[in-house]
Amino acid sequence: MLDRLMQRYGKRSVHRCPVCGSGTLDHRTILWKDLIEAWELTPEEANYMGRQQGELCRNCQCNLRSRTLAGAFLDYVGYCGTLQEFCGKSRQARAMHVLEINEAGGLSPWLKRLPNHTLAEFPDVDMQALPYADNRWDIILHSDVLEHISDPILALQQCYRTLKAGGAMIYTIPLIYGRLSRSRRGLPPSYHGTPGIEKSGWIVHTEYGADFWLQPMSAGFRIISLFTLSGPESLAIICRK
Ligand SMILES: [Zn+2]
DSSP states (O other), X not given: OHHHHHHHHTTTTOSOOTTTOOOOEEEOOOOOHHHHHHHTOOHHHXXXXXXXXXXXXXXXXXXXXXXXXXXXXXXHHTOOSOHHHHHHHOHHHHHOOEEEESOOGGGHHHHTTSTTEEEEOTTTSOGGGOOSOTTOEEEEEEESOGGGOSSHHHHHHHHHHHEEEEEEEEEEOOBOTTSOOEXXXXXXXXXXXXXXXXXXXXXXXXXXXXXXXXXHHHTTXXXXXXXXXXXTTSEEEEEEO
């Protein structure tokens, strides 16, 4: 079934970039041998994870993960143009209170144009203890952050607490959909980022699999849905409060 999905959608992400509107892509190799081995990825998994991280829009340089997050965001707010257009000239965007937790891939330069945008960055802000009042945000965005958090359910509870009723948390995680999630506790440390540079914030605590939805559900979210641009290698998770 998953193989059929991949065949059906596998080449369809070459449509208009949700961030800038361009239609041309570049490919860069992002994953490295030690990471692939620590993660125990099959060649197929390494291939789609490589596309997610390294298939770049030639114009705005956003990778498939960032473009998927932008697509989910625009779909959620019901806007038909690009993120660039939405953040630049939409009245709806100006009224929206958006929390971005660590820079959300390549979307940050556009999100920063929103007057009610806040960027919360580690280590100044700990996602497990957000310094914001309850019911503050319309939308919370984070991209490939949760796998680096030691208590991800606590972090998701903090997102839930600070979202307005009816608001949404929209996020991505590196997701291997053909297996279940596992903690790396007791395993040799694995880092994302740049090979050979081992920053404490980039250590991986959780490798996510098909049961990823249990965490936002445990944190209180009642509606959890998926958005894709091109198939299962391009997934954004939308959780409604
Ligand atoms: Zn683009």
